[in-house]
Amino acid sequence: MHACRSSVLFVDWNGSxxxxxxxxxxxxxxxxxxxxxxxxxxxSLFISACTKDERVIPEPSVIYANTDLAVxxxxxxxxxxxxxxxxxxxxxxxxxxxxxxxxxANIVERFPQQGSVYxxxxxxxxxxxxxxxxxxxxxxxxxxxxxTTHERLVKIEYVMGSGNNLRMYFFEESGMLYEMPLTWYVxxxxxxxxxGYKEFGNLRFTRYARxxxxxxxxxxxxxxxxxxxxxxxxxxxxxxxxxxxGPGELHVRERTGEKLNLPDSTRTIVNxxxxxxxxxxxxxxxxxxxxxxxxxxxESGWFDxxxxxxxxTHRSVYFPSKTKKEVFEVADSPHRLSLSRCFKESxxxxxxxxxxNPHFSIKTFSMEHYSARCMNCHKPETLPxxxxxxxxxxxxxxxxxxxxxxxxxxxxxxxxxTDHWIRVDANKTDIDWTSLRKPLDQQxxxxxxxxxxxxxxxxxxxxGMAYLDYHNDHDRRGAYLDSAIAYLRIGVxxxxxxxxxxxxxxxxxxxxxxSQDAAAALxxxxxxxPEKDQAYSLLGKAYEMAGNITDALGQxxxxxxxxxxxPSYLEQLGSVLIKLGRxxxxxxxLDSAIAIDQQxxxxxxxxxxVYAVELGNPAIGIEYFKRVLAIDPDMPNVHMxxxxxxxxxxxxxxxxxxxxTEISLQxxxxxxxxxxxxxxxxxGRKAEAKNAFEQSLKIDPGSRVAREYLRQIK
Ligand code: HEC
Ligand code: HEC
Ligand code: HEC
Ligand code: HEC
Ligand code: HEC
Ligand code: HEC
Ligand code: HEC
Numbered sequence: 001m002h003a004c005r006s007s008v009l010f011v012d013w014n015g016s017x018x019x020x021x022x023x024x025x026x027x028x029x030x031x032x033x034x035x036x037x038x039x040x041x042x043x044s045l046f047i048s049a050c051t052k053d054e055r056v057i058p059e060p061s062v063i064y065a066n067t068d069l070a071v072x073x074x075x076x077x078x079x080x081x082x083x084x085x086x087x088x089x090x091x092x093x094x095x096x097x098x099x100x101x102x103x104x105a106n107i108v109e110r111f112p113q114q115g116s117v118y119x120x121x122x123x124x125x126x127x128x129x130x131x132x133x134x135x136x137x138x139x140x141x142x143x144x145x146x147x148t149t150h151e152r153l154v155k156i157e158y159v160m161g162s163g164n165n166l167r168m169y170f171f172e173e174s175g176m177l178y179e180m181p182l183t184w185y186v187x188x189x190x191x192x193x194x195x196g197y198k199e200f201g202n203l204r205f206t207r208y209a210r211x212x213x214x215x216x217x218x219x220x221x222x223x224x225x226x227x228x229x230x231x232x233x234x235x236x237x238x239x240x241x242x243x244x245x246g247p248g249e250l251h252v253r254e255r256t257g258e259k260l261n262l263p264d265s266t267r268t269i270v271n272x273x274x275x276x277x278x279x280x281x282x283x284x285x286x287x288x289x290x291x292x293x294x295x296x297x298x299e300s301g302w303f304d305x306x307x308x309x310x311x312x313t314h315r316s317v318y319f320p321s322k323t324k325k326e327v328f329e330v331a332d333s334p335h336r337l338s339l340s341r342c343f344k345e346s347x348x349x350x351x352x353x354x355x356x357n358p359h360f361s362i363k364t365f366s367m368e369h370y371s372a373r374c375m376n377c378h379k380p381e382t383l384p385x386x387x388x389x390x391x392x393x394x395x396x397x398x399x400x401x402x403x404x405x406x407x408x409x410x411x412x413x414x415x416x417x418t419d420h421w422i423r424v425d426a427n428k429t430d431i432d433w434t435s436l437r438k439p440l441d442q443q444x445x446x447x448x449x450x451x452x453x454x455x456x457x458x459x460x461x462x463x464g465m466a467y468l469d470y471h472n473d474h475d476r477r478g479a480y481l482d483s484a485i486a487y488l489r490i491g492v493x494x495x496x497x498x499x500x501x502x503x504x505x506x507x508x509x510x511x512x513x514x515s516q517d518a519a520a521a522l523x524x525x526x527x528x529x530p531e532k533d534q535a536y537s538l539l540g541k542a543y544e545m546a547g548n549i550t551d552a553l554g555q556x557x558x559x560x561x562x563x564x565x566x567p568s569y570l571e572q573l574g575s576v577l578i579k580l581g582r583x584x585x586x587x588x589x590l591d592s593a594i595a596i597d598q599q600x601x602x603x604x605x606x607x608x609x610v611y612a613v614e615l616g617n618p619a620i621g622i623e624y625f626k627r628v629l630a631i632d633p634d635m636p637n638v639h640m641x642x643x644x645x646x647x648x649x650x651x652x653x654x655x656x657x658x659x660x661t662e663i664s665l666q667x668x669x670x671x672x673x674x675x676x677x678x679x680x681x682x683x684g685r686k687a688e689a690k691n692a693f694e695q696s697l698k699i700d701p702g703s704r705v706a707r708e709y710l711r712q713i714k
Pocket of ligand 7: 424
């Protein structure tokens with residue numbers, strides 16, 4: 001069917017590929033989040049010995065040898081051999097159980113599930129099923145007669161969440177963790193879509209856990225040296241002891257009798273209680289200070305923070321400039337606490353461990369426990385007396401009036417949290433879900449200010465990066481991009497040697513579609529930091545956008561030199577090789593991508609296109625396109641391409657069937673109508689052909705293809 005190939009029958013093989021890749025990148029990057037705290041105090045045990053009250057005078061001259069990045073992690077099990085009691089209680093705490101394997105022994109969910117969770121927009125059902133002690137999320141679609149027309153079964157490997165509030169599920173492929181569509185909502189005792197899936201659209205099985213998410217919910221993982229966002233197995237699961245105490249290698253060597261010859265003022269392990277107030281808070285703030293944007297400092301990696309150091313040496317954290325009394329964000333207790341007069345006027349005496357003992361589950365503590373903490377500072381005789389709105393007694397439940405609870409009624413997902421801004425305020429506090437609840441254009445724009453930051457010549461640069469982060473993660477309105485670019489320009493002016501700054505500026509320009517500006521900034525980025533693989537990849541993208549395919553190819557190769565097994569780089573390489581007509585090399589690159597990431601419909605799509613169109617092998621093309629459909633039954637143009645393949649093979653009946661399916665998915669596609677018309681014409685069905693060409697022309701009056709065929713028919 002070479003005639004078909006040279007005619008302009010097959011419209012849009014690769015154009016849609018580019019669109020799809022961009023779309024996938026965008027979808028994967030939406031952050032959102034929900035959590036809640038079950039205000040249940042199942043066992044209201046009063047353990048006062050748990051939280052010690054004596055303040056230890058910080059030892060300012062002490063050096064913590066395990067803040068050095070070279071000191072190794074040993075894992076919590078090693079600590080257990082000497083600190084068995086702590087290990088035991090900690091393993092039962094929420095943090096100790098924050099992430100685990102999905103196993104029968106630790107399930108809190110109810111099985112079997114009644115019915116399914118239905119996405120009416122995309123017409124797909126979801127279910128969680130148990131089979132022989134294994135758990136799966138099942139995606140399926142049924143036709144009008146109840147026949148299953150699409151099914152995908154994915155095994156749940158890991159679960160995030162101790163079970164107090166929500167549980168989210170992950171599967172793993174080549175070291176990458178992917179989130180799954182259904183979440184268990186503990187308060188509702190029900191399955192529903194994962195947070196963000198209703199608000200941003202069904203992300204299905206495509207959303208992966210980024211390092212930020214992992215560093216807050218688990219022990220550090222070992223990043224792959226050859227690809228981004230992938231980790232070496234086996235994974236250490238749960239938040240381990242060393243996240244609060246620092247790596248244990250030296251301490252264990254010391255305690256097992258080795259002479260380390262360290263100076264007297266040096267310690268091998270961090271006891272948070274002995275740290276100065278800021279450093280002590282920072283142990284908790286590394287995970288409990290979510291904010292609206294984060295910027296890593298200098299060359300820091302996601303897993304580089306060490307207890308005993310200041311958080312600001314690792315990252316800056318940004319909040320909206322205007323604080324609202326009545327709303328707060330989740331996972332921001334340190335920010336709220338810092339607004340309290342108790343915090344501001346007690347000279348560092350009020351830290352998290354004044355009220356919480358992280359070695360125990362939060363359910364261990366009663367409200368009397370917390371009220372007693374208040375009374376450490378507030379003496380009975382100073383509390384408001386008879387004339388006040390409330391006559392205080394030292395045995396009051398102080399929390400019920402001075403630390404607002406959100407309740408579960410107004411929040412999404414039935415979430416409840418404690419406002420840590422201690423104050424006199426009868427009004428209820430709410431969690432700020434505006435970024436999820438309202439359409440973006442109805443939300444007021446916010447300015448970002450740092451809660452944690454350093455005072456140096458990188459202030460503007462980091463603020464610019466924060467706006468870019470906020471734009472990419474929360475709110476894609478142009479104003480944030482403009483702010484990012486304005487600050488970044490000032491920033492790189494002050495720090496022209498900063499590769500990270502140029503990279504962010506380049507990324508921001510690219511988001512705006514300004515490929516020349518982007519390329520200029522990214523060339524500076526790779527000049528300043530030749531090891532930054534992402535910079536080469538973006539530079540390639542900027543060149544590709546500007547139509548400079550050869551240079552794009554060079555840059556993609558550069559990014560692959562640094563991360564040779566990154567499937568997105570391999571896919572980028574494959575796609576420019578296609579544009580250059582180098583089919584064999586393109587296939588090799590795409591095959592390598594697929595070997596690592598079998599979930600990538602865009603790579604499979606590209607392979608299908610090369611085989612069918614360029615190598616004239618429609619049968620293999622169909623195989624690839626069918627693999628795409630197994631992953632994403634609605635991906636645009638796939639049925640059309642299968643139809644094209646059948647047409648090439650002369651199987652017109654099947655071609656027509658596929659085109660009709662495509663039309664049901666994309667009624668406004670002029671291309672598929674033109675292709676349908678062409679096949680009708682080839683089979684002598686003139687009237688239908690004419691009709692199809694006319695419809696195609698109506699949608700796209702500029703289509704030369706349809707016009708030409710129509711003229712021929714007449
Ligand atoms: C071989 C036994 C041993 C192992 C293994 C061990 N420790 Fe210790 N650890 C000790 C001893 C002994 C002390 C000092 C006595 C004490 O304070 O209980 C200590 C003290 C500590 C302290 C208090 C330090 C201070 O300055 O107050 C912390 C914190 C600590 N260990 C954490 C850990 C962690 C985390 C691990 C695992 C990475 C670990 N330990 C592994 C024996 C051990
Ligand atoms: C800044 C650190 C941070 C980041 C980033 C973060 N979380 Fe959380 N998350 C927390 C903290 C802290 C809690 C417990 C918070 C609370 O109740 O205030 C929590 C709660 C949760 C819970 C509920 C656990 C329970 O209590 O039952 C789930 C599930 C969860 N997060 C999943 C995620 C996922 C998935 C991501 C990444 C997409 C993520 N989180 C990103 C810090 C973070
Ligand atoms: C979420 C943070 C966090 C985690 C995780 C954590 N600890 Fe601690 N640890 C602390 C804090 C805070 C203190 C100081 C407690 C105090 O003095 O009230 C402490 C104190 C200690 C001490 C000093 C002695 C004592 O009893 O106070 C030891 C030993 C210790 N932890 C061992 C461990 C071990 C072993 C694990 C893991 C099984 C662990 N910790 C996990 C925060 C943590
Ligand atoms: C490695 C990140 C990390 C660090 C460090 C950390 N936390 Fe947490 N914390 C979490 C996460 C995640 C949860 C939610 C766990 C869950 O329920 O799945 C949590 C839960 C809690 C809870 C119980 C809330 C609940 O119901 O789940 C308390 C209280 C708490 N943390 C206090 C602290 C204190 C105090 C510190 C500092 C000494 C600290 N945390 C350090 C990540 C961290
Ligand atoms: C570390 C010491 C400390 C602890 C613990 C503490 N406070 Fe305070 N609190 C203060 C200081 C200092 C002030 C400033 C006014 C004063 O001296 O009374 C204050 C002020 C207040 C105020 C007045 C707030 C305002 O905006 O005017 C309230 C209400 C209050 N505390 C309640 C509590 C409650 C309830 C707790 C326990 C949940 C608590 N405090 C724990 C030190 C503390
Ligand atoms: C003055 C006492 C006090 C201090 C200080 C304090 N908390 Fe809390 N915290 C509470 C109380 C009370 C609760 C609610 C406990 C419950 O419902 O069982 C709570 C609950 C939590 C929860 C569970 C989720 C929620 O919002 O209900 C987390 C997480 C938490 N605190 C983290 C922190 C961190 C991190 C710090 C330090 C920045 C901190 N807390 C400081 C009193 C305190
Ligand atoms: C039933 C609600 C309620 C309870 C319970 C309660 N308070 Fe209050 N508290 C108030 C109100 C209302 C005010 C404001 C009093 C006024 O303005 O007349 C107040 C004021 C305060 C103040 C500020 C006094 C000042 O100088 O402005 C402090 C401190 C305080 N409470 C601490 C506590 C502590 C500590 C407890 C627990 C032992 C507690 N409260 C329990 C309602 C309560």
